[in-house]
Amino acid sequence: MKSLTGKTLLAIATLTYLFMWVPTITLIVFSFSNDKLGIRWEGFTLKWYAEIFNNAAVRNALEMSLIIAITTIVVSTLAGTVTAYGLYKYKFRGKEVIRMSLLLPIVMPYIVTAGALLVFFTRVVDIPLGYPSILIAHISFSTPLAVFIVLGRMQRIDWTLEEASMDLGAGRLTTWRRITLPLLMPAVIASAVLIFPWSFSDFTITFFVAGVGNTTLPIYVYSALRWGETAAVNAIGAIFVALPLIGLLLMNFFQKKRVI
Amino acid sequence: MPRGACPERHEILRYAQNDTKRRAGNDKGMFFGSFQTAFRIVGEMPGNLREKIRKYLAKQAHLPSVGPVSIWTILFVIAPLGFILYFSFLTAGDFGQILPIFTLENYQALARPVVAEVFLRTLLFSLATTMICLLLGYPLAYFIVMYGGRWRIHLLLLVILPEWTSYLIRLYAIRMLSGRAGLINSALLSLGLISSPLGILYNPSAVVLTLVYGWLPLMVLPVYASLVGLNPSLLEASADLGATPFRRFFTVTLPLTKGGILAGIILVFIPCIGDWLVPLLMGGTKTFMAGNLVYLHFISAANIPAGSTIGVALTAIVLIIMYLCIKAGGKEATERII
Amino acid sequence: MENRESIPCVELRNLVKRFPGVTAVDHVSLKVEKGKVFSLLGPSGCGKTTALRIIAGLETMDEGDVLIDGKVINDVPAYKRDCSIVFQTLALFPHMTVEANVSYGLEQRKVPKDEIRKRVGEIIDLMGLGGMEKRRPSQLSGGQQQRVALARSLILSPKVLLLDEPLASLDRKLRKGMQVELKRIQREVGITFLYVTHDQKEALSLSDTIAVMDKGKLEQVGTPEEIYETPRTKRVADFIGASNIFPGKVIASGNGKVQLETEGGSRVIALENKDIRSEEVTGISVHPELVEVLPEGTGLEGDNRFRGKIVEMIYQGDFIETKICLDQTGGLITSYLNSRLGRETQFSPGEEVLVHWSPESSNILLG
Numbered sequence A: 001m002k003s004l005t006g007k008t009l010l011a012i013a014t015l016t017y018l019f020m021w022v023p024t025i026t027l028i029v030f031s032f033s034n035d036k037l038g039i040r041w042e043g044f045t046l047k048w049y050a051e052i053f054n055n056a057a058v059r060n061a062l063e064m065s066l067i068i069a070i071t072t073i074v075v076s077t078l079a080g081t082v083t084a085y086g087l088y089k090y091k092f093r094g095k096e097v098i099r100m101s102l103l104l105p106i107v108m109p110y111i112v113t114a115g116a117l118l119v120f121f122t123r124v125v126d127i128p129l130g131y132p133s134i135l136i137a138h139i140s141f142s143t144p145l146a147v148f149i150v151l152g153r154m155q156r157i158d159w160t161l162e163e164a165s166m167d168l169g170a171g172r173l174t175t176w177r178r179i180t181l182p183l184l185m186p187a188v189i190a191s192a193v194l195i196f197p198w199s200f201s202d203f204t205i206t207f208f209v210a211g212v213g214n215t216t217l218p219i220y221v222y223s224a225l226r227w228g229e230t231a232a233v234n235a236i237g238a239i240f241v242a243l244p245l246i247g248l249l250l251m252n253f254f255q256k257k258r259v260i
Numbered sequence B: 001m002p003r004g005a006c007p008e009r010h011e012i013l014r015y016a017q018n019d020t021k022r023r024a025g026n027d028k029g030m031f032f033g034s035f036q037t038a039f040r041i042v043g044e045m046p047g048n049l050r051e052k053i054r055k056y057l058a059k060q061a062h063l064p065s066v067g068p069v070s071i072w073t074i075l076f077v078i079a080p081l082g083f084i085l086y087f088s089f090l091t092a093g094d095f096g097q098i099l100p101i102f103t104l105e106n107y108q109a110l111a112r113p114v115v116a117e118v119f120l121r122t123l124l125f126s127l128a129t130t131m132i133c134l135l136l137g138y139p140l141a142y143f144i145v146m147y148g149g150r151w152r153i154h155l156l157l158l159v160i161l162p163e164w165t166s167y168l169i170r171l172y173a174i175r176m177l178s179g180r181a182g183l184i185n186s187a188l189l190s191l192g193l194i195s196s197p198l199g200i201l202y203n204p205s206a207v208v209l210t211l212v213y214g215w216l217p218l219m220v221l222p223v224y225a226s227l228v229g230l231n232p233s234l235l236e237a238s239a240d241l242g243a244t245p246f247r248r249f250f251t252v253t254l255p256l257t258k259g260g261i262l263a264g265i266i267l268v269f270i271p272c273i274g275d276w277l278v279p280l281l282m283g284g285t286k287t288f289m290a291g292n293l294v295y296l297h298f299i300s301a302a303n304i305p306a307g308s309t310i311g312v313a314l315t316a317i318v319l320i321i322m323y324l325c326i327k328a329g330g331k332e333a334t335e336r337i338i
Numbered sequence C: 001m002e003n004r005e006s007i008p009c010v011e012l013r014n015l016v017k018r019f020p021g022v023t024a025v026d027h028v029s030l031k032v033e034k035g036k037v038f039s040l041l042g043p044s045g046c047g048k049t050t051a052l053r054i055i056a057g058l059e060t061m062d063e064g065d066v067l068i069d070g071k072v073i074n075d076v077p078a079y080k081r082d083c084s085i086v087f088q089t090l091a092l093f094p095h096m097t098v099e100a101n102v103s104y105g106l107e108q109r110k111v112p113k114d115e116i117r118k119r120v121g122e123i124i125d126l127m128g129l130g131g132m133e134k135r136r137p138s139q140l141s142g143g144q145q146q147r148v149a150l151a152r153s154l155i156l157s158p159k160v161l162l163l164d165e166p167l168a169s170l171d172r173k174l175r176k177g178m179q180v181e182l183k184r185i186q187r188e189v190g191i192t193f194l195y196v197t198h199d200q201k202e203a204l205s206l207s208d209t210i211a212v213m214d215k216g217k218l219e220q221v222g223t224p225e226e227i228y229e230t231p232r233t234k235r236v237a238d239f240i241g242a243s244n245i246f247p248g249k250v251i252a253s254g255n256g257k258v259q260l261e262t263e264g265g266s267r268v269i270a271l272e273n274k275d276i277r278s279e280e281v282t283g284i285s286v287h288p289e290l291v292e293v294l295p296e297g298t299g300l301e302g303d304n305r306f307r308g309k310i311v312e313m314i315y316q317g318d319f320i321e322t323k324i325c326l327d328q329t330g331g332l333i334t335s336y337l338n339s340r341l342g343r344e345t346q347f348s349p350g351e352e353v354l355v356h357w358s359p360e361s362s363n364i365l366l367g
Helices: A004-030 A047-054 A056-089 A095-107 A110-124 A131-154 A160-167 A172-201 A204-209 A217-226 A231-257 B007-026 B030-044 B047-059 B063-087 B105-109 B113-147 B149-164 B167-178 B183-191 B204-228 B232-240 B245-256 B258-273 B277-283 B290-300 B304-337 C048-056 C098-108 C113-126 C142-154 C172-189 C200-206 C224-229 C234-240
Strands: C010-019 C022-032 C037-041 C063-068 C083-086 C160-164 C192-197 C209-214 C217-222 C244-254 C257-262 C267-271 C283-286 C292-295 C305-315 C319-326 C332-338 C352-356 C363-365
Touching (some): A004 A231, A004 B113, A004 B149, A004 B167, A004 B204, A047 A231, A056 A095, A056 A172, A056 A217, A095 B063, A110 B290, A110 B304, A160 C083, A172 A217, A172 A231, A172 B149, A172 B167, A204 A217, A217 B167, A231 B149, A231 B167, B113 B204, B113 B258, B113 B290, B167 B204, B204 B277, B258 B304, B277 B290, B290 B304, C022 C063, C022 C217, C037 C048, C048 C192, C083 C142, C098 C142, C172 C200, C200 C224, C209 C234, C217 C224, C234 C283, C234 C363
Parallel strands (some): C160 C192
Antiparallel strands (some): C244 C257, C244 C283, C257 C267, C305 C319, C305 C352
16 A cells, blocks of 8 residues: 555545544434533433433334334345245246336335325325335335345355255245245345335335324434434434444344354 | 237136036025136136146246236336326316326426426536545545455445435434534634634535435445456456556556446436435525425425426436446446346 | 066156257157166257256156156156156255255155154265264265265155266266265165266266267167167267267178278278168278277288378377378278387387278167
């Protein structure tokens, strides 16, 4: 790294890393500050974290976000895995169309998806805004993610293993349960790890389709932000920042447990 | 599926219809009756027809796995998008209704200076953001790949992690730093460097910088992937042929990572062009982007046709950009997006 | 009606499998005797693996029947067939231990746990895999993985064990060892082996019967000796390593001999075979080790003697591959000279020599 290029690169990289991390690190630091506005250091405290659990509004929002994220994970990884399997294993007409339409939610601007869903739910079909609408929106977005992650893994699997299993006398379902699924597990876990932070922290789409009175944690943060910040938001924010880290550690843990 | 795609199906249907007609007289209850009929039909079918059913079912073997999500996608992805396309040609009523009167007025309204200005600004901000992301992201990715050594994966994770954090929270963090009463201002004030708080927020550069902050990781990832995929012997070969490091970069490395760059451009540009939170929280009405118009029309004004039109226009821009990038970058760009 | 001869273990009747643009298996009929090693030999892409997969039930056929033990099993799904396949890639389950891999099939058959344990123990001993039970496939050597794959299939005592080039991934020395192993195991368990390979040496040394396939068609079925010594067609002769092939026509016969004129215009002599009509003959083949090279001075009178010039001598260890250009036709003939006899000192490239082989060494080709 002695060369001029190396030094310049190091400088740019350092500045970029600072740019990316200083705001969130500051946020975490000040979530431990005693200051009511959360922007001055007034001594160490954990009271804002305690408040997350004492404040009923925050608690309800957290609960709603968790229910939605977990339901989305379960439905999306399941549906995504099954769909990826079908897309990979069978040749049929319209396969490309299905692949392309699965890309749609990923490439459409959030705001357009969000608006389209809201209009669809309220003006075309009558789906109540709240849990049903939010779940439909989240599942529509997350399933393609799972499909593409699992598809990527499928391209690297030795499929004669399935044939070997059937040859040894296992039916289709047993083969799925004992061979295919364990082999796909890393991808399934990876999509769950990816979907959770997405669903848990999505704001735009959720905000549009949530309707009145349904507050997820990001929506709570948004209103706190718009109508006067409180330091408790810092604590919530710190949790959001820590979340993907926890996911990463989880994924690491699962990978180490399975020798594949 | 187009008609005639599966000749067996028609034959089976015809057979089933005739059979049902024949036996209509002595059928029992709806449910059991139909089940029994189904079994009887299959049982009594001539061998070749049974064979055809078998073949037909074999051809549809993908349906149980692919079917559910396909139906879901049609219902909750394609239909909503189709409807906003449809609504964009209709007229808005005075009380938020959608009147089924065909009109092109919504599209003509896009040309109105107020709206056109917003679109122009959206494009400009998005372009600026994408360029800055590229200028920062490419050297960063290059640095990680060339100098990362055994810390490569950790350095990359430091880039990815913010992307998995709530976007809203990250915007909040920026605001905490740079607001009028924010940390930067209070630090500068207490150091005596300034006498009154700086207006860091609520201007175009604040919006663009925040957008960069928001989407930079999406540029680094594909570029990183294509740099890692580079065959090091290519670089060695070109060094061996006497190319200076500088020339080497522009004649070998850069062209070979084109796919990654284009993928990064798509990945950053798309969310930028649809962003509405940054202008809302960092910019104020003077920096409103197209996404804010969608929000205003859909939620505040309840003018669905006008909102739909802006949504359609945004989608069109995204599709055009994607088409251009994929055309320029070929297969690699497409693959790197996913 | 089948009682007169014993029922074959596996029988294919007019098997046809078409893939887009190619007929992988083209009206193949064959019978595999019980308790024997039967090899399907052919170049890659000849349809041998497809035929094997059809027998295993992993692929469907377009026409024809597959019988195991005299019963048509066309519609029996793979997991209910009484046969087991050892894949080229071995397909060991990477997430299971050796023990779990081996017991997998018995578990599917709902065999009681005690019995599974007993039989797994036995087969692991038979395969010499003791002490490896708790390892995963990735922690085993190539040869050990091979044994696990065999054990996993053999433990089910299938009517027939299908082997799809199981030794292809091993290096040469290990492959030799495993060939011996395979023969030993087959003798011990007495299970019919249906062996697919493209390695003619492997097929010759392992099999009781060999079927040579090419482009989806069955070319010849016979014992290793028959296949090696009397290949019936050019393709078989070429594939089995008889590199001297002379296309030609019968022009005369009598005295227990037939005379052929080759395309190059030479006359070659072969022994007459009563079962063959002379119109069917398309040429002869001679194995290189049966071609003698003599010093130039030797007389020309007698059958199959030709003048030529040595163009190339390649040392191959136990023999010297010698290529001779025939004066009369300009064609090349290959001879394997025994290097131990010290003849290499007699000849050198560029030398004029005489080549000779006896009429009984000429093998008549029919296609």
